[in-house]
Amino acid sequence: MSHRPLPLPGEKFWKRIEAAPGRVLFLDYDGTLAPFRKNSHEATPYPGVRKVLEKILESGGCRMVLISGRWTKDLPPLLGLKKFPEIWGSHGLERLTPNSHYEMATLSNVEVRGLAEANELVIKAGLGRHSEQKPGSLALHWRGLDENIRVRLISIVEQKLAPLARKTGLVLKEFDGGLELRVPGRNKGDAVHTVLSEESPEAVCAYLGDDLTDEDAFKALEGRGLGILVRRQWRSTAATAWLKPPGELIRFLERWAEVCTVVQGKESRDRNMHRNLC
Numbered sequence: 700m701s702h703r704p705l706p707l708p709g710e711k712f713w714k715r716i717e718a719a720p721g722r723v724l725f726l727d728y729d730g731t732l733a734p735f736r737k738n739s740h741e742a743t744p745y746p747g748v749r750k751v752l753e754k755i756l757e758s759g760g761c762r763m764v765l766i767s768g769r770w771t772k773d774l775p776p777l778l779g780l781k782k783f784p785e786i787w788g789s790h791g792l793e794r795l796t797p798n799s800h801y802e803m804a805t806l807s808n809v810e811v812r813g814l815a816e817a818n819e820l821v822i823k824a825g826l827g828r829h830s831e832q833k834p835g836s837l838a839l840h841w842r843g844l845d846e847n848i849r850v851r852l853i854s855i856v857e858q859k860l861a862p863l864a865r866k867t868g869l870v871l872k873e874f875d876g877g878l879e880l881r882v883p884g885r886n887k888g889d890a891v892h893t894v895l896s897e898e899s900p901e902a903v904c905a906y907l908g909d910d911l912t913d914e915d916a917f918k919a920l921e922g923r924g925l926g927i928l929v930r931r932q933w934r935s936t937a938a939t940a941w942l943k944p945p946g947e948l949i950r951f952l953e954r955w956a957e958v959c960t961v962v963q964g965k966e967s968r969d970r971n972m973h974r975n976l977c
């Protein structure tokens with residue numbers, strides 16, 4: 700865990716990415732690719748992000764994987780990309796592949812009933828408009844809200860949701876701008892582990908994230924690449940590099956796109972040469 704501000708990704712990293720037989724670019728969405736908005740449905744990417752993501756996807760030189768706390772279905776309209784990356788939603792509980800194959804973790808009856816009960820409690824307290832039902836979780840959002848609503852939301856968490864969590868085995872997890880009651884056992888780090896297990900052991904990756912929920916993912920990289928904190932203000936983190944959005948973020952993605960284009964061009968030339976020799 701680093702308690703001091705971190706450097707930008709250095710040349711050593713780019714050389715490693717260029718030389719690797721495979722590359723994976725893991726991206727968080729809110730706060731990383733898109734600035735926070737009071738209305739989360741208005742949180743579109745920073746200007747320039749869409750264009751560079753298109754470039755990376757078009758290059759075919761890496762596997763792009765979005766890992767978010769959001770429901771997977773909410774991300775494609777916000778991203779607005781022609782081609783879609785692989786998307787893991789609900790902090791790793793759901794997976795939507797680029798060819799629209801969808802997987803969802805299995806929930807027990809107790810967990811399903813617990814989440815339904817939590818939703819009723821929040822609605823009964825008159826706070827339903829600040830909650831969001833997602834697969835495997837119920838999120839309470841307090842970003843930009845009046846202090847008195849925030850206090851009411853925290854109070855329902857302490858008085859109703861915490862006992863319900865103890866009874867059902869659900870867990871309460873904080874994120875930037877709120878808190879969610881969710882099924883245990885899967886987090887963004889598990890999503891990273893699964894993706895990396897499908898890649899060559901020599902594949903190199905980068906994970907870009909801003910939130911506390913991204914810390915599990917930074918820890919899951921285990922020497923396979925670079926964990927990059929994307930945030931205007933620095934904070935203690937398990938990441939090993941730091942980018943300030945949007946400027947440094949765009950420059951990083953541009954460089955990534957450049958590497959993918961060059962590497963992909965070289966690999967396809969090598970394949971053609973090999974085919975001709977055979």
Ligand SMILES: [Mg+2]
Pocket residue numbers: 727728729730731908909910
């Ligand atoms: Mg985030």
